[in-house]
Amino acid sequence: MNCESARELISPFIDSELDAAQAAEVERHIQTCIACAERQFEYLQLRTRVRADAPYYSASEELRARIEHALHRKAAAHERWRAPWGWIGSAGAAGFAAALLLVFVLAPNTFYSGKAGQDVIAQEVVSSHVRSLMAGHLIDVRSSDQHTVKPWFAGKLDFSPKVKDLAPQGYVLTGGRLDYLDGRAVAGLVFGRRQHVINLFVWPSSKQSGSRLSTFAITGFNIVQWPEAGLTYWAVSDLNAAELREFARLYSE
């Protein structure tokens, strides 16, 4: 390797971005070339200076609150749109966002059924999961006590979801909230597993029988669905598929 070509590679070399063969060549060259060794030293020094002295600007609490507020408003408008009774009233106010959501979320639902229907619902489940995290609207009732969470749903839904705390097994109930999926109000139960959040959505569905677990993976999220006692359960998380299945199995026992 000559000096000319080595010089170009010193920067990726210190970033550990060269493959093993190239890195070995650059390293060999640097041992015999003073100019390139100096350059490597300068780059390393520069890196140290930049990391130590260039400020990392953190967002202010005020900005965080401002964005959360704006996202809440958006999320609320979005939910009004998706709720079947609200769309006429908010049609004027709902803009481009709602139009897009209509195309992506609602329209496919009306054209497909069966297996495709499940896929569309799985996509909706992921959407709700991500929105709940982004808008910071994860929990309406915060409690790790299943006997607090279950009654909370009583006046709000026309069905009663099974609420089960799996803290001993490492899936900690943190609360619940109302959400909208598949064109209706559903129960949203929130669990924590290490740093991961699991949303478990529950609503009545007569489409399925048996107790088989179905798994889906959409845009990096894992989803496990199972039917139980006339209700359909959808668990979604960025947790790995094996653990999410374990969660589903424990929950459905």
Add this chain to the structure above:
Amino acid sequence: MPHLNAAYNLARWLMRNDHDAEDAVQDAYLRAFRFFDSFDGEDARAWLLAIVRNRCRSALAQTPRRAATAEFDEGKHALDTGAPDPESVALRKSEIHSLRACIDGLPNEYREVIVLRELEQMSYKEVATAVAVPVGTVMSRLSRGRIRLQECIASRLKREVRQ
């Protein structure tokens, strides 16, 4: 709110002032919320930073003069060096000031890759996603950006010595 500090840090370095950076970040999050259907699930931070960068780029394109003339605010970034010796404090202060001024003086395409690589410590692949260029371009921009930064610091040092 995921990756808000990363988003703000990038926006602040690109816009060079708090107010424009905050507007760009808020705008980017609303866009991300609206368009996350286009998110491929690979790398949320890089995807989000790509949106932040686009917002900053178009804001800068609309007000090029204002952004380019934004000056480093000494008072606002007052330094606590903790060193008692006034001479070494002054030296350290001018070192830090030089570095910031030199990064701020880099053209956008070099500044953004250096910020993402050194402050956000992203891999070339992640930087490539955020900046929407091939990995090879990230590599050459970082290389050139580092040379420019090095030269800028060296020439400022020379000037100071002469004074």
